[in-house]
């Protein structure tokens with residue numbers, strides 16, 4: 001019998017993404033192992049990521065959420081699955097776990113040769129007065145989902161407040177709107193989806209508002225009453241239903257007494273072989289602390305893709321196959337009504353925190369050739385190293401094919417590729433799918449222009465601090481300019497720029513804007529070729545306008561709250 005097929009007794013705690021994945025791979029690796037899986041809930045291997053869409057009735061049949069049943073899984077993989085069995089504690093010296101069977105209410109011990117911990121993370125329930133009322137929910141499990149759906153069926157709530165505007169919060173906003181409910185999101189920081197930077201959130205906010213969701217940004221919920229959520233500002237937002245989605249916390253209370261090392265937030269500390277501090281005890285998934293792939297920062301990144309990859313790795317390691325976990329990139333994506341928001345790698349926020357230098361490029365591109373019907377814009381922020389152009393991170397908002405662009409960049413980051421590599425990527429093209437210069441190539445071209453100093457970019461946030469001798473030059477057409485421009489900008493359209501150079505004072509620093517940054521780049525080259533000092537606004541007027549619309553939306557919400565009699 002080879003090392004892989006040694007008969008060992010392996011216990012797994014947690015039967016969803018990580019735990020079920022370990023069990024299946026273990027069995028594929030080793031036909032002789034005795035595998036016991038404990039799951040305190042009543043389901044294994046279900047699609048938690050699909051739960052919001054069951055609430056919205058996009059997924060209509062509960063059975064579609066069940067990727068596996070106890071019977072099907074145990075038959076196929078010969079695993080002893082114990083549902084409603086909760087592991088209460090671990091004795092790492094005796095190599096046993098204590099378990100309660102919630103059906104029989106009996107407690108028993110089980111010994112192990114190897115122990116795998118994948119208990120996940122549970123929604124944080126803030127200590128808000130009123131948070132335990134029957135119309136206040138969290139969403140993690142199938143029973144949570146059924147409770148929300150049943151409440152909607154029985155009570156027909158007119159209004160809902162979602163506290164927390166992360167991925168689950170915005171997905172739930174869309175799915176509650178499917179029921180015609182008036183939804184508000186209360187978010188503690190200045191933008192939705194904390195994984196992206198503030199400057200990538202404007203289009204997202206505008207879209208969410210256009211879909212009838214009210215956003216209370218930079219606002220803290222302070223208490224919940226039967227009909228409202230009261231904010232720290234004093235505002236009372238109507239809520240027949242409340243969803244708490246302010247994040248998750250590793251579900252590791254049962255591990256505390258074992259002596260297995262936990263971090264400050266309760267995360268299980270593991271090494272690059274996903275071993276805990278106790279011999280023969282492995283851990284994975286939402287419950288562990290990881291290193292970020294690029295920044296090597298300690299983090300908790302609760303996502304399904306890393307949990308599944310870690311599951312394969314743990315099973316291999318237990319079977320003597322050498323593997324290493326190289327860190328989590330945090331590649332994530334969400335459908336937000338008709339929009340898609342996606343992120344991978346480091347953000348400006350994280351790089352600033354880590355003190356890692358970076359440069360950034362912004363590009364608006366179309367999802368495919370504009371002459372083929374249906375092309376939709378997407379906005380890409382590409383973040384890269386000033387020294388060698390190594391790609392550090394990316395964020396994309398758009399409507400179509402955002403997923404494939406973020407995945408190309410995610411792959412590039414995993415391969416430690418640079419902006420120069422990204423320029424060279426030969427990506428599939430025909431008019432219905434892309435352009436001969438794919439949006440990813442375009443982002444890289446702009447990044448390369450920045451690295452080679454062919455362009456001197458400036459950004460939306462710089463507009464408030466331009467030097468005194470700055471001349472803001474709008475190079476769009478007269479018609480575009482008249483429909484709206486950045487305050488203080490003078491207009492010389494790109495195509496008449498060479499003829500009108502005499503109108504531009506030579507002692508001024510020229511800050512150019514256009515619609516998205518493309519015509520501005522051409523104008524920048526013309527001006528530089530004629531001896532001017534010029535730089536170009538990446539993202540252009542469009543990015544500016546998105547921010548203005550967002551700000552106006554925020555002000556409108558504030559005004560309406562006063563007018564409609566909400567308490568202040």
Ligand code: FAD
Nearest residue numbers: 014016017018040049086087119120140285286302303304
């Ligand atoms: P889980 O899948 O949560 O499994 C842990 C299991 O362990 C639970 O069933 C729990 O009951 C059980 N357990 C805990 N303690 C014990 C104990 N003491 N004894 C026995 N059993 C125990 N990620 C994405 O990447 N994309 C998405 O679109 C996405 N959408 C999501 C939507 C929702 C609503 C939710 C809740 C999560 C979503 N996630 C998404 C996150 C993803 O589901 C998790 O990252 C993934 O499930 C983590 O796997 P895990 O095994 O660590 O934990």
